[in-house]
Structures are given as C-alpha cells and as structure tokens.
Amino acid sequence: MGALMTLDLPADSPMLGLPWIITFGPLGDLDDWEPVVCGPYERPHALALAEAVVADEQLMAVVEPLLPALSADEIRSEIAAAQVAAEDEASKVEGADLYGDFEDVIDEELDAAADEAGHGEPSEPPDEAEVRAGFTRIAALLTAK
Numbered sequence: 001m002g003a004l005m006t007l008d009l010p011a012d013s014p015m016l017g018l019p020w021i022i023t024f025g026p027l028g029d030l031d032d033w034e035p036v037v038c039g040p041y042e043r044p045h046a047l048a049l050a051e052a053v054v055a056d057e058q059l060m061a062v063v064e065p066l067l068p069a070l071s072a073d074e075i076r077s078e079i080a081a082a083q084v085a086a087e088d089e090a091s092k093v094e095g096a097d098l099y100g101d102f103e104d105v106i107d108e109e110l111d112a113a114a115d116e117a118g119h120g121e122p123s124e125p126p127d128e129a130e131v132r133a134g135f136t137r138i139a140a141l142l143t144a145k
C-alpha cells in the first residue's frame with residue numbers, strides 16, 4: 001500500500017472548486033524515476049483515482065489544486081501568499097511547546113479526516129465518462145475566469 005497526501009481544507013474553502021492534479025512518485029529513496037503528473041480533475045475524482053492507484057502500489061500520490069493564473073503578476077501574488085503562510089506556520093511552530101499535546105492533536109486530526117473521508121473506506125474511482133464530464137466542467141471553469 002502506498003501513501004496519499006493532500007491539503008486539509010475547510011468545507012467552505014474556495015480551493016475545493018478548483019481543478020486538481022495528482023503527482024505520483026516513488027514512496028522510498030530506493031526507487032529513482034521521474035514523477036508522473038496527471039490531471040486536471042475535479043477534487044473527488046482526483047482523490048478517488050489517486051487512492052485506487054496507491055492502494056495496490058508502493059507509490060506516493062500528492063493531490064493538490066491547480067491554480068489557473070492568467071498573468072505573471074497573479075503567479076507572483078500566489079507565491080507571496082504561500083511565502084507569508086509558510087512564515088506564519090513557522091512562527092507558530094517556533095512558539096509551540098515542543099513536547100506539548102502533539103499526540104492529542106494528531107489523533108483528533110486523524111479522526112476528523114477519517115470521518116470526513118467516510119470512515120477510511122476507499123471510494124470507487126470514477127469511470128471514464130465521469131472523468132470526461134469533469135474535464136468539461138473544468139474547461140468551463142477555466143474559460144469563464
């Protein structure tokens with residue numbers, strides 16, 4: 001079994017409506033091959049496809065939003081926002097008690113993620129028609145921007 005990583009977003013996050021990509025890569029350091037990037041997909045399709053692939057393979061899948069930027073300035077703005085968020089996170093980590101209630105927080109986060117994902121039960125990957133319908137919706141989203 002492989003590993004699936006994605007962002008933990010609140011239910012009202014606008015990022016949930018963006019197109020999502022999947023990057024598949026080696027799980028360990030022993031394998032050395034270039035990652036494979038697939039998508040764009042709607043988020044539920046991306047998660048289900050990634051889950052289906054890593055269920056039987058020793059792979060890592062990273063599911064992340066694809067930010068449709070229309071200019072270099074938009075890209076710079078996204079980079080600046082990510083840098084500010086990383087600095088904020090780093091300051092929170094520095095200010096945290098190193099040996100505090102880490103286990104309690106992790107357990108709560110894992111429980112919440114399992115509840116949100118249907119108690120850890122894998123979802124069925126979408127069929128080709130569902131993925132193609134998702135592509136159509138993504139194309140409409142991208143051209144409407």
